[in-house]
Ligand SMILES: Nc1ncnc2c1ncn2[C@@H]1O[C@H](COP(=O)(O)OP(=O)(O)OP(=O)(O)O)[C@@H](O)[C@H]1O
C-alpha cells in the first residue's frame with residue numbers, strides 16, 4: 386500500500402477581527418493535523434460544523450497554504466521552495482464541492498465548465514475535446530450535454546458535471562467536500578456508487594468530507610474524526626463507527642441516530 390497524499394503537522398489560524406487596528410487575536414482552525422490517503426483508498430473525514438473540515442480540504446488541494454506543516458504528494462512536497470503549488474502536481478489533485486447550484490457558472494456551457502481545468506495544460510484542442518467527451522461518458526451523461534447549460538440539469542446531474550470536471554485532468558486523488566450533502570437520499574446513493582465505480586476503474590483515491598456518517602460508512606475505507614481543528618480518532622471505518630474510542634466520535638454517532 387503506497388501513500389498518495391499526506392498532510393504532516395498542519396497548523397492554520399485566522400484573525401478573529403478583521404478590522405482591528407492592533408494585531409488581532411488569532412483563532413486556531415487546525416492544530417497539528419497529520420493524515421494520509423493511500424492509492425485506491427477512500428479516507429473519510431467527519432466532524433461537527435466548524436471543526437475545520439473545509440479548511441483542511443482546501444489545504445490538501447493547495448487552495449490554502451498552511452502556516453506550519455506540509456502536504457506531500459507521492460512523497461514530494463506539494464509546494465516548491467517559493468511556496469507555489471508545483472505545476473506538475475496540480476492536475477493530479479482535484480476537488481468537488483457541495484453546492485450543485487452554485488459551483489457551476491450558469492453562463493457557461495457544460496463543455497466550457499468541464500474543459501476549464503485543462504486550460505493550464507499543453508494538450509491540443511482535439512485532445513481537450515476528446516477528454517471532455519470521455520469525462521461526460523464516464524459520469525454517464527450524454528455527449529450532447531456538452532452544448533447545454535447547468536440550469537437544464539437536475540441536482541444529481543449537476544454533481545455528475547462537477548465530477549466530470551474533476552476527472553478531465555485524469556487526477557490521482559479527488560477531495561470531495563460534502564459532495565452529496567445537498568442531494569436527496571436516492572440520488573446520493575447513485576452518485577456515491579458512481580464515485581466507487583470510478584475509483585475501481587481508474588484507481589482513484591478520495592478524501593471524502595461529510596457530516597453524514599451513513600455516507601461515510603458507505604464510501605470510506607478509513608475515517609478520521611476532527612474536533613476543534615484536531616484529529617481525535619482515526620482507523621478503519623467499521624471499527625471507528627462500531628467501536629468509537631473518543632467521546633467526540635460517540636457524540637457524532639449519537640447525533641446521527
Ligand atoms: N477565512 C476565514 N475567516 C474567518 N474564519 C474562518 C475562515 N475560514 C475558516 N474560518 C473558521 O474556521 C473554523 C473551521 O471552518 P471550516 O469551514 O473549515 O469548518 P467545517 O468543518 O468545514 O464546517 P461545516 O461543517 O460547517 O462546513 C470555523 O470556526 C470558521 O468560522
Ligand SMILES: [Mg+2]
Nearest residue numbers: 438439440562
Ligand atoms: Mg465545510
